[in-house]
Amino acid sequence: MTQEVPPPYTALTRHPMMPRVDHDEAARFNFLANFNRYLSGTIGAGNKLAYEKRVLPAFRAEHGRDPQHRNEIRKAMNRDPWHRMWSALKRNSMELRQHNGRQTTLRQLDQLDALARQFNAHSGQLELDPAVAQPHYQTAVDIHCQPGGYHTEERAGDVAAGANYDVGIFATTGGAMGALNDGGGAAVAEWAKRAHPDFRPKRILDIGATVGHNALPIAQAFPDAEVIAIDTAGASLRYGAARAAGLGVKNIRFVQASGEDLSRWPDGYFDWVQTTMFLHELSGKALPKVLGEASRVLAPGGLIFHIEQPEYSDAMPLYEQFMRDWDAFNNNEPFWSSMHAFDLKDVIARAGFPRDAQFEVGVRAVVDRTIFPDAPSGEAEDYGRAAVWNAYGAWKPLAQVAAA
């Protein structure tokens, strides 16, 4: 009988900037990739069973009605012994991933820093601006339990934050993101090529790019375009720029800037503004600002494309909303819950993209299926980590030019 198992860690591409892993470091990630699938797949069903068999009946007995909000379910489930144990296991798995990644990265940080400095000095693909402040929504907690977040330096000018992110994301996603952990960006590029074969963007902006996993495939798919990948976190950009140079992708630059303030770029400068799994890391006030700026720098006829987890619409069962919300409370994703409760289409509309200019498509990671498996979906989906997303897109109306 064939078994569904993650690919071995050694199937990842060892690009020049990727931290080297010894035998046991790879084996630790192999364990976690497999273990995470077990938690979300094999025993993940226990959560729904606990809910239906005892938590929901107890709630009905106590309140004389069904839960009306995912928060009510969360409060009730957080008292359930099964859900507590399952959550504790999952939290530990996240912490192990970080610890393993940091050990691997920090023990060789001298070499990684030296290599990055070399790449970045020669490529001209990195532009840091120390005046860019880290927004409070990035520093309130360390997002997805990565110690120091995306932005903290271990020492001046180091690449640890980006390197740790790159070396361990395999474990978090169960190996579903492909050999370069770029299945998301590859999916975006593939969609653009397939759905809009005549689209020839000259300038592309990726906001919240971190190490550029998802921006690089776009740059590779559109070699004549100039891609600018921005982030507030210099510690991640340093690694990302060196990673791109190491992979020989030259038409991309990593620029330290905030999506809330794109004032260095004029109106209508870009033909495509992209965000990939980024909007949920903002705040209620920052989200419309970022989308407003994205709209301003986008040329009429240009594309905005946001890859996100699906929003919590009324059609989504409350129990699923509660499960998708796990990361907000257990994996340091503080904007996750409120973000996915927004009507994103409405926020996009207010940023200047009327509903009839918008579209929504489902996107699944594009990876080499001979080595990297399809991401589990449905009941076994690892909510928040599965390589399946919703994309919210819009074409900027040409009419806005006339109206302006």
Add this chain to the structure above:
Amino acid sequence: MSDDAPLDWIARAGKRAKGKRPEYFDDPAIDRLLSLATALASEVSVLRERLDTVERLLEAGGSLERRAIEEYVPDTAAGYERGVATKAYIARIMRGYQQEVEALEAADPPVQDWVEKLARE
């Protein structure tokens, strides 16, 4: 730049993430013990995988240098076999959890009920 300052990678790697950690159990000792058990489970898996590497290299070459272990890259078939072995290992150590899920589905009465019932029927 402080490149010359030695970096204590073991101490620094264990840094906690900012943000209060949820307390999953009423007794914090259980939280700590579960962290220990999860890490040990991972390390046993690592040992098993290392032994598998040693066995494969010995079988292929009759003797080996330690460097060969560090540089070992399983081919597709070996990668799959090791993935299955890890999956089966996880299933063994996680039996208690998996059977709790099964019990949630079945909802057996306590065996004591049967003891009393069978004495009567």
